[in-house]
Amino acid sequence: xxxxxxxxxxxxxxxxxxxxxxxxxxxxxxxxxxxxxxxxxxxxxxxxxxxxxxxxxxxxxxxxxxxxxxxxxxxxxxxxxxxxxxxxxxxxxxxxxxxxxxxxxxxxxxxxxxxxxxxxxxxxxxxxxxxxxxxxxxxxxxxxxxxxxxxxxxxxxxxxxxxxxxxxxxxxxxxxxxxxxxxxxxxxxxxxxxxxxxxxxxxxxxxxxxxxxxxxxxxxxxxxxxxxxxxxxxxxxxxxxxxxxxxxxxxxxxxxxxxxxxxxxxxxxxxxxxxxxxxxxxxxxxxxxxxxxxxxxxx
Amino acid sequence: xxxxxxxxxxxxxxxxxxxxxxxxxxxxxxxxxxxxxxxxxxxxxxxxxxxxxxxxxxxxxxxxxxxxxxxxxxxxxxxxxxxxxxxxxxxxxxxxxxxxxxxxxxxxxxxxxxxxxxxxxxxxxxxxxxxxxxxxxxxxxxxxxxxxxxxxxxxxxxxxxxxxxxxxxxxxxxxxxxxxxxxxxxxxxxxxxxxxxxxxxxxxxxxxxxxxxxxxxxxxxxxxxxxxxxxxxxxxxxxxxxxxxxxxxxxxxxxxxxxxxxxxxxxxxxxxxxxxxxxxxxxxxxxxxxxxxxxxxxxxxxxxxxxxxxxxxxxxxxx
Numbered sequence: 001x002x003x004x005x006x007x008x009x010x011x012x013x014x015x016x017x018x019x020x021x022x023x024x025x026x027x028x029x030x031x032x033x034x035x036x037x038x039x040x041x042x043x044x045x046x047x048x049x050x051x052x053x054x055x056x057x058x059x060x061x062x063x064x065x066x067x068x069x070x071x072x073x074x075x076x077x078x079x080x081x082x083x084x085x086x087x088x089x090x091x092x093x094x095x096x097x098x099x100x101x102x103x104x105x106x107x108x109x110x111x112x113x114x115x116x117x118x119x120x121x122x123x124x125x126x127x128x129x130x131x132x133x134x135x136x137x138x139x140x141x142x143x144x145x146x147x148x149x150x151x152x153x154x155x156x157x158x159x160x161x162x163x164x165x166x167x168x169x170x171x172x173x174x175x176x177x178x179x180x181x182x183x184x185x186x187x188x189x190x191x192x193x194x195x196x197x198x199x200x201x202x203x204x205x206x207x208x209x210x211x212x213x214x215x216x217x218x219x220x221x222x223x224x225x226x227x228x229x230x231x232x233x234x235x236x237x238x239x240x241x242x243x244x245x246x247x248x249x250x251x252x253x254x255x256x257x258x259x260x261x262x263x264x265x266x267x268x269x270x271x272x273x274x275x276x277x278x279x280x281x282x283x284x285x286x287x288x289x290x291x292x293x294x295x296x297x298x299x
Numbered sequence: 300x301x302x303x304x305x306x307x308x309x310x311x312x313x314x315x316x317x318x319x320x321x322x323x324x325x326x327x328x329x330x331x332x333x334x335x336x337x338x339x340x341x342x343x344x345x346x347x348x349x350x351x352x353x354x355x356x357x358x359x360x361x362x363x364x365x366x367x368x369x370x371x372x373x374x375x376x377x378x379x380x381x382x383x384x385x386x387x388x389x390x391x392x393x394x395x396x397x398x399x400x401x402x403x404x405x406x407x408x409x410x411x412x413x414x415x416x417x418x419x420x421x422x423x424x425x426x427x428x429x430x431x432x433x434x435x436x437x438x439x440x441x442x443x444x445x446x447x448x449x450x451x452x453x454x455x456x457x458x459x460x461x462x463x464x465x466x467x468x469x470x471x472x473x474x475x476x477x478x479x480x481x482x483x484x485x486x487x488x489x490x491x492x493x494x495x496x497x498x499x500x501x502x503x504x505x506x507x508x509x510x511x512x513x514x515x516x517x518x519x520x521x522x523x524x525x526x527x528x529x530x531x532x533x534x535x536x537x538x539x540x541x542x543x544x545x546x547x548x549x550x551x552x553x554x555x556x557x558x559x560x561x562x563x564x565x566x567x568x569x570x571x572x573x574x575x576x577x578x579x580x581x582x583x584x585x586x587x588x589x590x591x592x593x594x595x596x597x598x599x600x601x602x603x604x605x606x607x608x609x610x611x612x613x614x615x616x617x618x
Contacts, residue, residue, distance in 0.1 A: 136312070137319030140595040141587070142553025145571065149327050149587055152575050229444045233557045236446055237572065256450060256561075260458050270447050277442040 028290045035286025041279030049095040056089035060246050069262045079264040081254065087265065090246035091272050097247045098276055101162055101231040102224040108166030109173050110220050116170070117177025118212055122185055122204050132178065135171035143168045143226070144233050156239045158247075164234075165227045176219040180212035187211075214291040222284035225277040232273050248273050305606050313599055320595070321373070324587045325366050328580050369584070378588075379581035383573070388585035392567060396589065398468060399559070399566030402489070403551040405482055409490030410497055410551075411544060417494070418501025418540075423528055425506060433498065440495030445554045448488040449561035456484060466563040485562040489554060493547045500543040504536040511535075538608045545601030549594045556590075 029035050048055060064084035072079040078087035120131040138146065147164040154160035184190060185208070193203045234240035235249030243250060248269040255265030340348060353359045357368065372379065378388035421433040443451075457465040463484050471478040508514065509532050517527050559568035567586060574582035 133312070133315045134319060136316045137323060140316055140320050140598075141323070141591045142549075142556070142594050145553060145556055145587065145590055148556065148571070148575060149324075149583070152578075152583070153327055225442070233444055233446055236444075237557060237560060239575075252447065252450065259450070259454050263454060266450060266454070270443070270450070273444065273447065274439070274442050278438065281438070281442060 025290065029286070032286045032290055034282050035290055038279050038282025038284070038286050041275060042283055045095055045099060045276055045279060048092060049099045052093050052096055056086075056092045058086035058089040060085065060090050060093045061244050062086070069258065069265075071262075072264055078268040079262065081251075081265050082258055082262070087251075087268055090251060091248070091268050094246040094248045094251065094269065094272065095276070097158065097241055097245060098228045098231060098273070101158070101165065102228040102276075102280070104162040105165035105227040105231075106169060106220050106224045108162065109169035109223065110216060112166070113170040113173025114177045114209070114212070114216055117174035118181040118204060118209055120174070121178040121181025122200075122208055124182075124185070128178075131174070135174045138167070139171045139175075144230055147230055147234060148237070148239055151234065151239045156242060158241045158245065161231055161234055161240045165230055168230070169223045169227060172223060173216060173219055176215045177212055180215045181208055184208045184211050218284055218288045218291060220284075221280055221287060225280035225284070228273065228276050228280065302607060306603065309599065309602065313595065316595065317592075320591050321370055321588065322366075324584050324591070325369060327587075328584050329362060329365070373588075378585040381574075381579050381582040383577045383579040383582065388581050391570060391582065392585055392589050395565060395567045395570050398564065399552070399555045399568060401471075401482065402485055402555055402558070402564060402566060403548060405486035406489035406493060406551045407544065407548045409486055410493035410547065413490065414494040414497035415501050415537075415540065418498040419505055419528065419533060419536075421498070421502045422505030422509060422536075423524075430502075433502070437495035437498050440492055443492070444557070445489055445492045446557040446561050448492050449485060449558055452484045452488045452491075453561070466561070468563070468565050481562075485558055485564055488561075489551055489558055492554070493551060496547055496550075497540065497543055501536065501540050504539045505532060508532045508536040539605075542601050542605045542608070545597060545604055549597035549601070552590070552593055552597065 029039075062085060064080070066084065067076070067080050068084035069082055070076055070080040070084075076086050076088060078091060081087055081090070116131055116135065120128040141149075147161070147168050150164035150167060151160055154163060181204075189207065190203060193207055198207075231240055231247070232249030232252070235247040236253045238253065241247035241250050243254075251269040252266050252273075255262070255267075255269070258265050340352060350359075357365060360368075369379075376389060378392070380386065381388050381391055384391060417433050417436075421430040424430045453465050456462045463480050466484075467481055469477040469481055509528075514527060514532060517531055522531075555564075555566055556568035556571055558564070559566045560572060563569075567590060571583070571586040571590065573579075574586055
């Protein structure tokens, strides 16, 4: 593995050895049950979210007082809520919110965290100290508390949830990227680039960066599940998505008041959260097994 | 690096982090939309009374002066006064913090009691039915948000089985039994969520130890499986587990914000939410700071334990 890696590091054109590497990755990925299972769940979720308006049999805000709080039936597979809305339709449409927040927040966190981490790891010294101490400070807050605080400032709205969670998860990505960059810094190909007289920024962004992608990818996909969970918690507390949006966390919050008479109001959105989180967790875990980067999961 | 040097270095780091933490807590609450004076006096306040109050509260001073003032106050144990309760923030927090601690400690205990035996059992029966089911259990455990476990526990144990109250808090000094019955569900729900991580760690640590040479030797000498597992392997496998437990405690403490809301548990988590909902800035600052401090210190303790048991960490000076 190590020798083969050495030969093609830091090049952008796809060479034969890179093609081999990708083929090997695909082969390993496909033989990893966990990765494949997680991948299938994630793909399914994405498909549900894309085709949600077609899948959902009822409009999400179609209230029908006569049909309120009905147990699951053929017409309403997940039952109806206290306003007579079809829970199946709302859960299906809710997948859009969860994925929007999950992917949105982590893309933001990756964009900032990866740059901070790689720069800190490559530069070392004072730059590294300052950047990482700021990251440490952000990590000194429990994630949900920090997001809550930020939402107080930004206002309770879905797009702000994305911003707040991107902020919260940036340091986790930065940490992983930093240790990856730290390991790369002493590699022969970096020394070679320095000897060729390449500029620091070129070395960092076009040579070190691509080689740090694997651990970032793993951490990223694990963090998507955390972000989905966090969105549910925030919406549950009333600081995330606002009614009548079909956020799973918000639906659980409403369902809480009808636990004795209509437990399905709580059960199905909860199940949806569970499936989404299991999917991204499995994908992340599986990717870690396949890519084998030297990272520790930061729980 | 010696342990002593490592500790000194880490304490130094923590002081720097602490400075940033106060900065974040201060900054976040001071760029809040909505003037504090306006919040106190209401929308019908006159221009003059607003200005008078702003002067009285020192809100028209430069931000850095306000920050320094706040930090100096903190060092003297003065966290300001809550706008909503009209009581000192420190007193409000001191009253509620032990309740949250009680919850987090009970949850961690429950998690340890459940997860360590489960992890050992899974490792001994590696890749067999008990191991696979324990791993699946662990996966489900971490995939549900803590508040959801709380709701499920309420539904099953309070609403359907009617075994415990659905929520609330009674001081143990007033009514010990009543207090404990109210503790069982929230602590159980959180403990359940924590079990997964500790179990996974116990399992992998046990597997590693069980593959060691001296275990084979013990087997060759004809020792019983029971003695090998409990007396020899567990003793060595437990070290990384202890570290994870310390990390989990801080995680539990971070989770109380949401869980307390589910169980109407009047700890620091609900206090924080109340503060946020009523835009009680001094109280928000105080709560954020205290929760962050506890979170930070328990993570620090976990790091120290880790370094103590695993000297390799100390040599990697850069990390």
